[in-house]
Amino acid sequence: MKSAAKPASNPIGKLVIIGVGLIGGSFALALKKAKAVNHVIGVGRTRKNLNTALKLGVIDEISLDAREAVRDADMVLIGTPVGQMPDVMKLIAPHLGKKTIVTDGGSTKQDVIACARKHLDTHFKNFVPAHPMAGTENSGAAAAFAELYRGRKVIVVPQKETSARAVSAVRAAWQACGANVVRLQAREHDEILAAVSHLPHVAAFTLMNTLAKRKDAKRILGFSAGGLRDTVRISGSSPEMWRDIFLANRVALLADVDKFINEIKYLRSRLKAGDGDAMQAVFEHARHVRERWLVKARRG
Amino acid sequence: MKSAAKPASNPIGKLVIIGVGLIGGSFALALKKAKAVNHVIGVGRTRKNLNTALKLGVIDEISLDAREAVRDADMVLIGTPVGQMPDVMKLIAPHLGKKTIVTDGGSTKQDVIACARKHLDTHFKNFVPAHPMAGTENSGAAAAFAELYRGRKVIVVPQKETSARAVSAVRAAWQACGANVVRLQAREHDEILAAVSHLPHVAAFTLMNTLAKRKDAKRILGFSAGGLRDTVRISGSSPEMWRDIFLANRVALLADVDKFINEIKYLRSRLKAGDGDAMQAVFEHARHVRERWLVKARRG
Numbered sequence: 395m396k397s398a399a400k401p402a403s404n405p406i407g408k409l410v411i412i413g414v415g416l417i418g419g420s421f422a423l424a425l426k427k428a429k430a431v432n433h434v435i436g437v438g439r440t441r442k443n444l445n446t447a448l449k450l451g452v453i454d455e456i457s458l459d460a461r462e463a464v465r466d467a468d469m470v471l472i473g474t475p476v477g478q479m480p481d482v483m484k485l486i487a488p489h490l491g492k493k494t495i496v497t498d499g500g501s502t503k504q505d506v507i508a509c510a511r512k513h514l515d516t517h518f519k520n521f522v523p524a525h526p527m528a529g530t531e532n533s534g535a536a537a538a539f540a541e542l543y544r545g546r547k548v549i550v551v552p553q554k555e556t557s558a559r560a561v562s563a564v565r566a567a568w569q570a571c572g573a574n575v576v577r578l579q580a581r582e583h584d585e586i587l588a589a590v591s592h593l594p595h596v597a598a599f600t601l602m603n604t605l606a607k608r609k610d611a612k613r614i615l616g617f618s619a620g621g622l623r624d625t626v627r628i629s630g631s632s633p634e635m636w637r638d639i640f641l642a643n644r645v646a647l648l649a650d651v652d653k654f655i656n657e658i659k660y661l662r663s664r665l666k667a668g669d670g671d672a673m674q675a676v677f678e679h680a681r682h683v684r685e686r687w688l689v690k691a692r693r694g
Numbered sequence: 695m696k697s698a699a700k701p702a703s704n705p706i707g708k709l710v711i712i713g714v715g716l717i718g719g720s721f722a723l724a725l726k727k728a729k730a731v732n733h734v735i736g737v738g739r740t741r742k743n744l745n746t747a748l749k750l751g752v753i754d755e756i757s758l759d760a761r762e763a764v765r766d767a768d769m770v771l772i773g774t775p776v777g778q779m780p781d782v783m784k785l786i787a788p789h790l791g792k793k794t795i796v797t798d799g800g801s802t803k804q805d806v807i808a809c810a811r812k813h814l815d816t817h818f819k820n821f822v823p824a825h826p827m828a829g830t831e832n833s834g835a836a837a838a839f840a841e842l843y844r845g846r847k848v849i850v851v852p853q854k855e856t857s858a859r860a861v862s863a864v865r866a867a868w869q870a871c872g873a874n875v876v877r878l879q880a881r882e883h884d885e886i887l888a889a890v891s892h893l894p895h896v897a898a899f900t901l902m903n904t905l906a907k908r909k910d911a912k913r914i915l916g917f918s919a920g921g922l923r924d925t926v927r928i929s930g931s932s933p934e935m936w937r938d939i940f941l942a943n944r945v946a947l948l949a950d951v952d953k954f955i956n957e958i959k960y961l962r963s964r965l966k967a968g969d970g971d972a973m974q975a976v977f978e979h980a981r982h983v984r985e986r987w988l989v990k991a992r993r994g
Contacts, residue, residue: 477970527919547917589905590918594925597901599980600958604950605889606983607957615987617847618890619827623988624924625894630984633977637970644965650904651962655955657907658900662951665944670777670937677933680899683906684930687915688923 406431406567410467412460412482414438414447415632416529417499418473419538422452424571427540435463436535447535461489469563472498477638479506483513490517495560497522497567501587501635502642503551503580511553522564523551525583526573531630544572551580588646595628595636596651602629706731706867710767712760712782714738714747715932716829717799718773719838722752724871727840736835737763747835761789769863772798777938779806783813790814795860796821797867801887801935802942803851803880811853822864823851825883826873831930844872851880888946895928895936896951902929 406425411418414436425431436453437460438444444456457463464470464486472482479500490496496517500506503523510521528546530537548568552561565575578586605611605622615622640647664672706725711718714736725731736753737760738744744756757763764770764786772782779800790796796817800806803823810821828846830837848868852861865875878886905911905922915922940947964972 527917529919529921531921546919549917586914586917589908589914590922593904594901594922596958596961597897598921598925599977600954600961601894601897602980602984603976604893604954604957606979607953608889611983612987612990614886614889615983616990617827617849617886618987619829619846621829621831621928622890622894624927625898626980626984627924628921629977629980631977631981633974633981636977637974640965640973641968641970644968648962648965651958651965653907654900654904655958655962657904658896658951658955658958661896661900662948662955665940665948665951668941668944670941673940674933674937676903677899677929677931677936679906680902680926680929681931681933683911683915684902684926687912687918690912690916 404566405429406563407468408433408435408466410435410437410457410460410463410470411453412437412463412470412472412486413474413478414444414453414535414538415473415533416537416542417526418471419447419452419535420528420540420542421471421473421499421526421567421571423538423540424543425567426451428570428572430567430570435467437463443535447538450535450538452535452538460486464489464491464494466491467494469567470494470496472496472500475632475635475638476500476502476506476642477634480509480513483510487514487517490514490520493520495520495522495563497524497564499524499526501525501591501639503549503583505642507551507553507580518553519555519557520560522556522560523553523580524564524568525549525551525587526568528573529631531628533632533635541572543568546573548573548575549578549583550575551578551583584643585646588643588650592639592643592647593650593654595631596647597654598626598629599636602626704866705729706863707768708733708735708766710735710737710757710760710763710770711753712737712763712770712772712786713774713778714744714753714835714838715773715833716837716842717826718771719747719752719835720828720840720842721771721773721799721826721867721871723838723840724843725867726751728870728872730867730870735763735767743835747838750835750838752835752838760786764789764791764794766791767794769867770794770796772796772800775932775935775938776800776802776806776942777934780809780813783810787814787817790817790820794820795863797824797864799824799826801825801891801939803849803883805942807851807853807880818853819855819857820860822856822860823853823880824864824868825849825851825887826868828873829931831928833932833935841872843868846873848873848875849878849883850875851878851883884943885946888943888950892939892943892947893950893954895931895939896947897954898926898929899936902926
């Protein structure tokens, strides 16, 4: 199911982005760049971010009423934090067209699917759960850019009810953004993401706050170099979005946090004992696995 | 004691770099670029890295005998991991000229100073302990580049015995590299570095190994995005160097690791309880402090 970027043969006529942030905004910009969409309506809670999106050409039209906006839409992307999806789905379900395809960019999938199953009603067959493996620490429409998804994986999680037509349209849209589409089971998705995305956020938030709580935080941060800056980069991510992700993926993430705590306690015990050989072995292993991974990633 | 980059008025005649890696090699390249040095001799344990350094113009001459190389040197920079410094200092002490200035780039200072006090004998007054706040995850002469120190802080830790002439020469050399020279006490240096440099390495090594130990490590890493990559970047750093740093700064680092463990346990407890408000507060605080720090860093 992987694929290289290719131009969309049938542009999406009317695309509605609910939540025009980094994810939804970049989706719109990438589709526009690929001439894979004709008209983009942005829906949001506040006018300020939508004005920015309009000004930057991310969207063509502003709507503050999702019900109104989704009428006659060919595709709706829900780009809000996952915690808002129940309300959004409840709101739009009665107003969706029979053929309107709905998809999302949420960072967890089991909860989003359960929510869609509950609220989208007869439209559930047109819903394609999806999650692009891309992002930055910045949020809002101003953070969006057309190249965000180029060469990145997008995971789609179609259910047994999902229509082939809907899957094919969502896949084509992401391919037009330059992404490689991969299919996973929802539970598998959530477990993998807990490890490679949510746990790194736990580490980054924890490190940043460990330093932040010091009385001399301001002064000591002035002595930091690029190492700290990169290690905590993602602690700048949207707090609301990450609260929702942590709540939604609580069980899988707890298991990974426990593994991390065991691992740091081991390193602490070797540090306390002054066991240089054991520490060096820990560092060698980390370096080795990282290098192998990056070589593979560079090959694509 | 801060200063902008300025050309050295008196170029260093003969500079010896013992350990031509990222730190020593970049020091040599930066001084050459600033025309602040006439001749650079590189000393190392293996010919391979020195050949690379010679080929890349990092050094002008290779020596496998530190004793021989330091004779008549105007300045010697010890750029080895801190664990090798006792042997290096013992070896070169009897061969140093009366006026030869010795400095280092070691990541810890209390241990290096104790070692120099013990081994450099009458030359201790010419020794200026120093540590540039710069680096990358790459090591070896091939990783060196002239711009590494531009705009970065270099901490110098002169002792009561240290001659003003030596401090002034080392300060001038780092200023020629484009660095801002700041003076700290040794203990203060080690405590600050434990927090802003050594602890981030603990977090990065731990995160990388938590993932690396999974049976499906290779597969799940294929789903990672830039967040993980940046968070573990410094886990690619030299294992030998970091073993030495952890051993040398054991006490200060242990205290910081314990703070980190407390912090992650708190976040874990809030995750387990499904306490979204508390988690969001953690994330907000991290983001806030990070933003304030980066605004300040950009201002210089």
